[in-house]
Amino acid sequence: MLINCVAYQEGKKLKDIAIEEISDYLEIPGCFVWVALLDATLAELEKMREEFDLHPLAVEDSWQSHQRPKIDEYGDSVFAVMQLVKMADDELSLGEVDVFVGLNYVLSVRNRSNDGFLGVRARCEREPHLLSQGAGFVFYALMDAVVDRYFPVLDELETELENIEEQIFIKGSARSNIERLYALKRKVMALKHAVAPLMEDTGKLYRGRVPRVCANSQEYFRDVFDHLTHINASIDTIRDTIGTAIQVNLSMVTIEESEVTKRLAAWAGIFAVATAFVGIWGMNFDVMPELRLKYGYPVALSAIALVCGILYRRFKKAGWL
Amino acid sequence: MLINCVAYQEGKKLKDIAIEEISDYLEIPGCFVWVALLDATLAELEKMREEFDLHPLAVEDSWQSHQRPKIDEYGDSVFAVMQLVKMADDELSLGEVDVFVGLNYVLSVRNRSNDGFLGVRARCEREPHLLSQGAGFVFYALMDAVVDRYFPVLDELETELENIEEQIFIKGSARSNIERLYALKRKVMALKHAVAPLMEDTGKLYRGRVPRVCANSQEYFRDVFDHLTHINASIDTIRDTIGTAIQVNLSMVTIEESEVTKRLAAWAGIFAVATAFVGIWGMNFDVMPELRLKYGYPVALSAIALVCGILYRRFKKAGWL
Amino acid sequence: MLINCVAYQEGKKLKDIAIEEISDYLEIPGCFVWVALLDATLAELEKMREEFDLHPLAVEDSWQSHQRPKIDEYGDSVFAVMQLVKMADDELSLGEVDVFVGLNYVLSVRNRSNDGFLGVRARCEREPHLLSQGAGFVFYALMDAVVDRYFPVLDELETELENIEEQIFIKGSARSNIERLYALKRKVMALKHAVAPLMEDTGKLYRGRVPRVCANSQEYFRDVFDHLTHINASIDTIRDTIGTAIQVNLSMVTIEESEVTKRLAAWAGIFAVATAFVGIWGMNFDVMPELRLKYGYPVALSAIALVCGILYRRFKKAGWL
Amino acid sequence: MLINCVAYQEGKKLKDIAIEEISDYLEIPGCFVWVALLDATLAELEKMREEFDLHPLAVEDSWQSHQRPKIDEYGDSVFAVMQLVKMADDELSLGEVDVFVGLNYVLSVRNRSNDGFLGVRARCEREPHLLSQGAGFVFYALMDAVVDRYFPVLDELETELENIEEQIFIKGSARSNIERLYALKRKVMALKHAVAPLMEDTGKLYRGRVPRVCANSQEYFRDVFDHLTHINASIDTIRDTIGTAIQVNLSMVTIEESEVTKRLAAWAGIFAVATAFVGIWGMNFDVMPELRLKYGYPVALSAIALVCGILYRRFKKAGWL
Amino acid sequence: MLINCVAYQEGKKLKDIAIEEISDYLEIPGCFVWVALLDATLAELEKMREEFDLHPLAVEDSWQSHQRPKIDEYGDSVFAVMQLVKMADDELSLGEVDVFVGLNYVLSVRNRSNDGFLGVRARCEREPHLLSQGAGFVFYALMDAVVDRYFPVLDELETELENIEEQIFIKGSARSNIERLYALKRKVMALKHAVAPLMEDTGKLYRGRVPRVCANSQEYFRDVFDHLTHINASIDTIRDTIGTAIQVNLSMVTIEESEVTKRLAAWAGIFAVATAFVGIWGMNFDVMPELRLKYGYPVALSAIALVCGILYRRFKKAGWL
Structure with missing residues (x-):
């Protein structure tokens, strides 16, 4: 048309x-x-x-x-x-x-x-x-307009990355972080494909043997090249940061799991002790004098509670709970 | 023949x-x-x-x-x-x-x-x-035909990658994702071996000192070079994406495992509590007044159910269940 | 102004x-x-x-x-x-x-x-x-002043890295290490963005065709270039070290988790054995001669303690406890 | 001698x-x-x-x-x-x-x-x-003989890699896979050290200013260079594949562990339920009517079996067992 | 002085x-x-x-x-x-x-x-x-002496790496391996910083436009360059190997953990079965005929032992124990 x-x-x-x-x-x-x-x-x-x-x-x-x-x-x-x-x-x-x-x-x-x-x-x-x-300047003006449209896209990608980064150390957000990082990576790669080859070829318009139509506008094309270089460098940083963020996210998941394991271990320990104790007094030996005492039951319950309490405090102190 | x-x-x-x-x-x-x-x-x-x-x-x-x-x-x-x-x-x-x-x-x-x-x-x-x-053009036509046959292969590889990507955040598909990513990586490397060296050497056919037989067809060979560059860049992106996908997949497995661990911990906790309670009332102390009550048993069962219910709700709220 | x-x-x-x-x-x-x-x-x-x-x-x-x-x-x-x-x-x-x-x-x-x-x-x-x-020397003096201000920043980043490294093998610091490494990475990347492009372009001021205003001060600009190269190389080392440190940190978390799992397994084993034993003597068979013995109860407790003790020592020896 | x-x-x-x-x-x-x-x-x-x-x-x-x-x-x-x-x-x-x-x-x-x-x-x-x-051709013949001896070594390394790859998705082979991959990596690096520097320097024998003794045999040295390039590219692919294989292997171990954890969780759950049930009927309340029923015991056993069976089927369905 | x-x-x-x-x-x-x-x-x-x-x-x-x-x-x-x-x-x-x-x-x-x-x-x-x-030769002699001192350092680093590698597949050494690998990496980086920039600049002393003082000794400086290249390549291999070793070490930890988890699961399973059985016979139903049998108790114990034994053999066979 x-x-x-x-x-x-x-x-x-x-x-x-x-x-x-x-x-x-x-x-x-x-x-x-x-x-x-x-x-x-x-x-x-x-x-x-x-x-x-x-x-x-x-x-x-x-x-x-x-x-x-x-x-x-x-x-x-x-x-x-x-x-x-x-x-x-x-x-x-x-x-x-x-x-x-x-x-x-x-x-x-x-x-x-x-x-x-x-x-x-x-x-x-x-x-x-x-x-x-002439034509060289119009060509520059068109390139400049195209390249200028990359900046807001880059800004959105950087903003998205910052939003994810704010979530990265928050517990329970690992799954959505990973999904968002992966989606971001794909968009970044798409922008990279638009920018990197253009940047390389734009270099030919201002240095070395320059096409005749661009000969009068070299400084303008260098300006475009500078912008593309800037965008390209920012893209590379985002990519690098995404890579690190995925790694860090994996670490956070492992750390979280480690904490859950510890907590599980602690509670399992406390209840295992209680269960062992009540099991002891559930044995059917004929001669178990403490069972005959008047206050045997409340004393036993208190003893169990005491032991569990001590364990609880020790685990708390060790940071497992 | x-x-x-x-x-x-x-x-x-x-x-x-x-x-x-x-x-x-x-x-x-x-x-x-x-x-x-x-x-x-x-x-x-x-x-x-x-x-x-x-x-x-x-x-x-x-x-x-x-x-x-x-x-x-x-x-x-x-x-x-x-x-x-x-x-x-x-x-x-x-x-x-x-x-x-x-x-x-x-x-x-x-x-x-x-x-x-x-x-x-x-x-x-x-x-x-x-x-x-002359011969230079026939040479170009043959190269062009060979290179044109790389595109459908590339398309299939990209489609395969997209298919895997759709599975990557779905639970339980980790093993097959990894296997498919690994198989894809091998195919991509095979295509890379066909494309990358050819791309490098094709550069010699249109820039710098060009072989005499290709001298009249430089623009055609540059076109072939452009296509090879395009394919090569796409291959590199696929490789990069496979690398990230494997990493992401590992993260997803770790996250899933973490979720399973949490659920395990929650249920283990609930049953440990119940077991400890029933153990208490299974003890053989002579004086345990609640055992003598008419409604002791149903009250005890209700108490256990209540405690387990509370735990269940708390775990549910914390996202462990 | x-x-x-x-x-x-x-x-x-x-x-x-x-x-x-x-x-x-x-x-x-x-x-x-x-x-x-x-x-x-x-x-x-x-x-x-x-x-x-x-x-x-x-x-x-x-x-x-x-x-x-x-x-x-x-x-x-x-x-x-x-x-x-x-x-x-x-x-x-x-x-x-x-x-x-x-x-x-x-x-x-x-x-x-x-x-x-x-x-x-x-x-x-x-x-x-x-x-x-003339102007070339003033230009150098300004560049030199700017570049000199990068060194204390670099020193702070290196100090921060060393501080983190001292924590890296200390148990329980994984989460804060990761957070600090990630924050450090971001600062390092910011410094890199200030240094690397300037370094590249400074090369043009002392080798090859040099701008006329810099022609008399080439050795001075090379000195600036040397400083920028030094900073840039140090930044790359910090980046590389951060990468390794994150990886190492992940390994440490996994190792710690592995140790916790072992300890959990050991204690779970000890208590499982005790619970099984007390369960046996809690059974209601009519004919269980040991229950009738005068010292059955203390002997049973001692037996349980003995078995648990043996297990404890074996686990201790195996490094699980 | x-x-x-x-x-x-x-x-x-x-x-x-x-x-x-x-x-x-x-x-x-x-x-x-x-x-x-x-x-x-x-x-x-x-x-x-x-x-x-x-x-x-x-x-x-x-x-x-x-x-x-x-x-x-x-x-x-x-x-x-x-x-x-x-x-x-x-x-x-x-x-x-x-x-x-x-x-x-x-x-x-x-x-x-x-x-x-x-x-x-x-x-x-x-x-x-x-x-x-003259001497240049003898030199070529010696180089060619040396380089020809690299090929069978390369073939053995590739075969070894293929053998490992066949094991990589087989459960329980992770440890030996890792050991073999690591050993393979070492051999590959040794071959790389023989090939890569030689390849670089061989380039000097056929392009640019060529040593006088090699001047008549340039096409022969290019042929050697092609062979070295081929070997070098294959080595790089093996290295790359080893890296991916180690990563994939780690993923497989994590996936396997995840499956074991799930199975453990499932069986632990089934037995925890059974233990809680039998614990309930082991309590010593005076009034527990079901204990007095004639068929209370078999009914109770059946109930426990039923519940465990239901759990078993649900876990089976969820792929945990 | x-x-x-x-x-x-x-x-x-x-x-x-x-x-x-x-x-x-x-x-x-x-x-x-x-x-x-x-x-x-x-x-x-x-x-x-x-x-x-x-x-x-x-x-x-x-x-x-x-x-x-x-x-x-x-x-x-x-x-x-x-x-x-x-x-x-x-x-x-x-x-x-x-x-x-x-x-x-x-x-x-x-x-x-x-x-x-x-x-x-x-x-x-x-x-x-x-x-x-003249001065050029003295300069070479000094450089040669400096570079010769790098070799024993390189040897020590390589020996250290080999020592670590011998430990890498030995269970329980993961933590110290990681610490040693990290310390080694730091030393390797320090040596790299001494070698790599010197290597680059030494290239200027024997090829292209050579400083006048070095003009008669070009072959000597190339020899120094060769040594530096050799050292540099060895350093890069050590770095690469350290990276792989850290990755492999992480895999080994994960594999070990996986084995521990399996063993834990196996023992937990065996004892859970025993506990469930003794729990059954600890129930207080009025009518439990087996409790009244003369040899009920030893038969029950044997039955439990048998079941546990069967489980033990199956786990052993599956490689979990």
Whole structure:
């Protein structure tokens, strides 16, 4: 579905153009075309391939969708695959945006995502001196918008981790902690898959031999790279912390079990003693003088209570009860 | 066993030729020969070595089979070992295809696998403009076909992992989860062995100094590399997830055991109390007034029941029962 | 908030100048300006951007604060983000200092931290032969001051680890050990985030192509790099040790539990034997000759005591009690 | 001990020569000398050093033996240390072979190993066209022979791992599994120490700047490198699998223990109920009507049996028994 | 404290000189000065700085002591920090030696260590042809001496590990094993800190651009590098083995506990059966015919013994007892 198809010159919008006119405008010097598609059909992609003379492999990758993020060069043009990540109902929803950038055009194809980039276009049109840098700057603006959307997701993951950490030393929460940590780990890995490959490939846009379309905007791409590095490092910390938290949680369960075992042992001991005593006086020997005493029974009960009491205090002191 | 032996010129099939004619056709400019063997005998390989002037070490590697995937250069020619991976009856079956590529020939030797590459040949012959790029493109087409077969295997492994994950927090499934995770880990490692070395060596086909036969098809080999990278990253995630899952599973077992211990402790406590009480009234003291009461017995039973009931409620409340 | 704004020439302080004069003084050959801000407002940063002609992206990064440490080059100028780390009430408090360095100026912006760098300025002014090396040396002096503040934090973390290690083999401290190890891990990770990225980027200041402002002070920056490497290596050791300590702690808990289980088993055994014996003599068979004996009761008690005693000694010997 | 000392020319054996003649033959153009020593004495090494003009450090390394595998260049000559690994009585036995290679000589010193390299010499002498490539090819042939001996060791380790894996889910085998896994790990690490450093250094023999003596045989050394890479990757997989297997084994022990605990709890519960019941009817209350009934006793026994039976069935159903 | 201050020419000792004469002798062509200090004071270091014209940062590092091992270049001179490691009373004692090397001088400063390098000086003076290579060779000789002292420490650590390994499968030694493994890990980490950074920096002395003072002795420094690599690899293996050993130890504890639990369960079962039986015959029903039989009592005892015996044999068979 076509969202926009606009021609720009010297940083200013010329006019909305028809798809068929694209190749004409591409021939006008100093003019560049910026097209945005949503969930493009094969026919639309094919049309774009013709108008912009895109590389067939790039178009194929865009059509297959569900690609790993990457930035590939095809001659003078650049093809970028980025993932759109969003938190919805405690689940990560993944979209994709593919960007084809040439010296005088930008084509973005958004898939499985409702959040458009109209804000990017508006911002670019408000700042003609930046837009006049051409396709490279638009490419940066799109990347920047995509990467900016990773931050709130990262924040939610960090908040979730902190919430779990508050529970980690609380007795009886081990099972739910483990479940939440495992679910968190999965989301973190999903975000990692969106960020890490993109980060690696973004490095190629500002250092070493830089694609021609990005040559004037290197410092901007380094800024994007810095952001991605920041996110990636935070993700690694979360992963590392989840690993430790699972280990710690296991320790806590073992400690709790150990405490229960001790308590069980203590009570079992106290009652075993009482049972042994009452058993003794339940024996049927003919000659058991204490059984004949007037106060034998209350004295026996008191003796049992006393022994149990002493045991109780000793266990209490030893921290078993 | 010979499958095909065809000479091509300018992207079009000339004709099926006899093995003995190969060296003759190799001398015709603009002509290239594409031979496919299946489970080749030593004699066949030796014949091929003579016709194509292959390097003895490459032929030896092909004969030994069970090689690690790799792409080696011998002067102007390239020798590639790739593993064919397939899911059969919940087990990975491994085959191998060795490809010898020269400036004007491609020789593929398939071992221990029933899935041929006739589709690749048909596709190439349908697109003369691509086939006319020569041996490099055929090499790409074969690699692409091999790599494409890794995806369904990867999907099955991911599905298996998801199935296990659904069981991971269900009580009583720990043993089967562990067994399935361990079996999955083995399959994942087998796929990793097919993918990772191939990925590393494929990098040499599109960046830096590229073998001459691949020089025109660099973008295609990068595409293969991207796919392998994608698969490899997915494998690493599965491995990482299996590791975490085993750890989590261990935690769940420990938690379950802890719960059983608590329940055991609770019931043991309740019955220990009852046993101690009945033991008391089983003692043989002469003077035990309550034994003489008319309703002593039912009152005693009620008292025991009451105490046990109170304990039961407290344990219930504490979550032990 | 402006802290200082001073112009220097040939290593000596010329005079405090007004913010508006900065751009004038920058044009005087051999003169350089050193400005220090605290929790700068957007307006102040904007003013600085104009006077020093700073890059908008650097200013934006400084304004957003909470950046990952980094050292970026913008043409001939350098922009550094460093974290200020301090121990306060057993918690790490994090501040930030951003430094803009040009050929003839240094601008430092300190955020969320009360510890200023007046000492650095005083030290520089005391050593004109060093200060006359210009902005690069001031940059080094600031970095050195920041890095020097990491050492006491590292020492506190190492001390805390040693304190925990003294507890690790002491029974009954497992729970608090785990909690302290987990808290320590979090602080260590925070310090790591301050140190590791800075270390990586500092490498760019002394080897390979060095930014022009740092060219005369390479050996000084290598010294900073050495210190950061030292801290980073110590952090990695602490992390590794924490990991091992958690594992060891888990082992200790399991061992303790195992000992408790053994003791429980031993006492349970002793009392089970006693209970079984007294039960036997509590049976109501008509013909039980021993019950009729005069000394049957004391002999029975002695027999029980003897058997229990033997068991007790055997368990003692086996290390179960 | 001298094994062989032979001079070759143009790929053919000239004759066995005396040690003293070595330096004379080295001066004959196109002639090269191949000497094999076994457990050389210091005097023998010193003699060799003089005849071949070996570097003192290399000779010292060879004398000290127990070196890490390595390949060092000394000017135009190469010094290689390789470990000979062999399975003997379920233990790895380690030998060492040091090879000094110059433009026109090869000296091999074998230590602590009975398996000589006569086969290598025989094979080389059978193929004059290869032997005429000179010292580099002999060096390759020796390396190839050493590396080929790693494969059966690797196979035995893999077989041992498979044997353990078959036991891993069998109850009651945990202790022996752990012991065998630990012993296997040690052997694997020993093989790793033989393979990994050699692999790294072999890389220097075929890519980048290659030592002059190896220059004509690069493809052969790459083949050795491929084999070492293969072995190394297999070792890493075994290590990884051992790690997982230990973890899984621990899980199995915990699961088994959990099952035992459950069974214990179930039987304890059944008997506790029975004991409480019989205790009730063992009380001495005057008025306990059921005790007076004619069929009280069998009814009571039946009641107890019934209750226990119900419990038994419920536990059975819950999988505890 | 000054240990030695000697001038050498052409590999031979000229004479002991006074500190004040150093700068004079440095000007004599072909002459070099070798000074050894022990626990130098700030004044001594300052004096040295003047005489040798050392870099202030290097002197500062030497004064601060407790540095990470490193090798830094300052123009044509080299500054090396090495740690002296020694086993004393089962503890690692750490010293430090700092070496300043210039084209015609070597200054070594030893701290916190009683083991001097007189042997190194004696050895150098015995071999004038090596000593005449100048400061680089002396530097190598010092490094070699330092590194040679790591080997006995490594041996002790390996012996300790083997001692622990012999205990690892012995019951009841888990606690002491864990404590010893943890203590060993700490010592291993300390040795690692001495070795790993030195190894990394030593690489710079023999490959790539080599400092001028080391240029003639590259093969010697590679030899040192080989030794450090060997030690480092052995350390990594020890670490890895410790990790596995801790894991295995935990498994053994769990297995032992599991065995204890089983035995407990078995004995508890046997006695529970006996107790239930005697309880039955302790009931007070009026009509219990077996109680009236003449041989009821011995028959009952035999029956109980029989049942317990059967249980005992079954548990024995199942491996629980």
